[in-house]
Amino acid sequence: MTLLSSRLALGALDYPIPARANRLDFMLGALTLAALTVLAVTGIVLTQFFNPSPLDAHSSVQAIITTMPLVSYLRDVHAWSASAAVILVFAHLSTVFWRRGYRNPREALWWSGVLLLALLFGLSFTGSVLRSDQEAIEALAHAVAGSAYMGPLGAPLQPGFSNSAPSLARFYAMHVSIFPLLLAGLLTLHLWLIRHLGVSASGEARATFRSHLRPMSAFALFVVGVVAGVALLWPTDLLAPGVAGFEVTKPSWAFLWIYAAENLAGTTGMLLAPIVLFGFLAAVPLADQPGSKLAGFTRAAGATLLTLLVASIVYAWIAPAQVHLH
Numbered sequence: 258m259t260l261l262s263s264r265l266a267l268g269a270l271d272y273p274i275p276a277r278a279n280r281l282d283f284m285l286g287a288l289t290l291a292a293l294t295v296l297a298v299t300g301i302v303l304t305q306f307f308n309p310s311p312l313d314a315h316s317s318v319q320a321i322i323t324t325m326p327l328v329s330y331l332r333d334v335h336a337w338s339a340s341a342a343v344i345l346v347f348a349h350l351s352t353v354f355w356r357r358g359y360r361n362p363r364e365a366l367w368w369s370g371v372l373l374l375a376l377l378f379g380l381s382f383t384g385s386v387l388r389s390d391q392e393a394i395e396a397l398a399h400a401v402a403g404s405a406y407m408g409p410l411g412a413p414l415q416p417g418f419s420n421s422a423p424s425l426a427r428f429y430a431m432h433v434s435i436f437p438l439l440l441a442g443l444l445t446l447h448l449w450l451i452r453h454l455g456v457s458a459s460g461e462a463r464a465t466f467r468s469h470l471r472p473m474s475a476f477a478l479f480v481v482g483v484v485a486g487v488a489l490l491w492p493t494d495l496l497a498p499g500v501a502g503f504e505v506t507k508p509s510w511a512f513l514w515i516y517a518a519e520n521l522a523g524t525t526g527m528l529l530a531p532i533v534l535f536g537f538l539a540a541v542p543l544a545d546q547p548g549s550k551l552a553g554f555t556r557a558a559g560a561t562l563l564t565l566l567v568a569s570i571v572y573a574w575i576a577p578a579q580v581h582l583h
Contacts, residue, residue, distance in 0.1 A: 270467040275458035283456055284473050285349035286370075290444070291477035292342040295484060299335035300433070302328065307387070309429035315389040315498045322495060333488035339381050341484050343511050346374050350538070354559055357545065358457030364542040366450045369443050371538045376440050378531075381511050383432035389425065392506040394499025397424065399519075402582055403528055504580045510570065517569035519581050527581075537562060 277283070306328055308317035322329045350370055353359060359367035382400070386393045401424075404411025416424050496506065508516050514534075518526035537558065545555040 267467075270470065271465045273463040274466050274469055275456065276462035276464040277458040278456045279464060279469055279472055281476065282352045283458055284476055285345055285352060286447075286451075287473050288477055288480050289342055289345040289349055291480050292338045292345055292484065293440070293444075295338040295481055296335060296342060297437070299331045299338065302331050303335060304433060309387065309426055311389070311423050311425045314387060314425060315495075318388055318390075318495055329492070330488065333492045334485060336384075336493040337484045337488045337491075339377075339384065340509075340511065341480060343374075343377050343381060345480070346370070346377060350374060351563065353457065354541065355556075356457060359542040360457075360545070360547065363450070363454055363457060366447065366454060367542050368539065369447045369450065371535065373440065373443050373447065374538075375535060376436055376443065378511065380432060380436050380440070381509065383428045383436065385509055386428045387425070387432060388495060389499055390496035391499045391503070392496055392508065394501055395504055395506055396508055396512075397428075398501065398504075398582055399527065402524060406524070406528060504582060505578060507573065507578055510574070513573035514566050514569040517573040517576075520573065520576065520579050523581060534562065534566070 303321075306317065306321050306325065308314060318332075321332060353367065353370070382396065386397050386400075400414050401416065404414035412418050413427065414424075419427065507513065515527055515530045518530035520526075522529070541555060541559070544551040546552065
């Protein structure tokens with residue numbers, strides 16, 4: 258073990274960290290990484306069986322479900338690990354927000370986490386479009402409608418952006434290459450900043466990072482086990498092939514807060530909801546400075562926004578489906 262440790266530089270894991278960091282609320286970021294690892298591994302497998310052609314995408318998913326039990330189960334694990342990653346990164350941001358772990362010198366650490374959340378939403382959205390079922394076609398129609406208001410920034414989502422590649426092929430490229438590469442870069446930056454700035458845990462007691470790995474690994478295995486169990490009990494649906502021009506479904510739970518805003522204010526609400534959420538998250542380190550009059554307001558605004566977010570998801574879940582684009 259000593260020879261292995263010296264050759265792999267495992268002694269570098271013995272650097273000191275606050276002992277308080279061994280609590281679960283300080284491990285949510287690492288648990289997010291565990292969910293993302295499962296997401297990446299299962300995604301690599303799925304690319305071997307999925308056909309991104311607009312005419313064959315739905316039938317290839319149908320073939321996976323009906324003729325490949327193991328691959329179908331990995332597809333369910335893939336979908337549920339995506340949900341777990343969104344929940345965990347949002348929980349991580351919430352705990353960091355509550356203990357004000359974004360203050361100097363950790364502003365860039367906070368902003369990289371906010372961008373990671375945005376990328377996870379992008380991955381979830383592009384992944385849902387790839388199924389080419391009714392929900393996917395409606396989601397794509399909403400993306401096209403919203404991007405029309407975004408000028409040049411929304412051009413890549415427009416059907417006429419490329420004459421040689423259909424929309425589905427471009428969304429597939431986003432899902433398996435562009436967004437994962439951006440995610441890997443952001444994760445590298447995020448982990449680098451954590452290593453050199455440390456976690457925002459208080460207290461004089463110290464522990465080694467190696468001691469932190471043991472409970473963190475146990476919790477990570479628990480998360481993987483929960484995802485595997487949920488995927489076994491609740492397989493991911495595949496609706497009938499999508500028909501353009503109809504709105505009869507709702508988006509997945511992660512986008513229900515946007516759906517609720519669209520119910521109340523149409524396309525304007527659909528565009529404003531993510532702008533408000535991510536605009537607030539981006540502004541938090543700037544507004545909540547020590548001694549600032551905005552410090553107390555920022556915390557109250559964050560709690561209010563979280564309450565509205567949960568309430569809007571519940572409202573959209575129980576409200577009947579509505580037609581927005583026509």
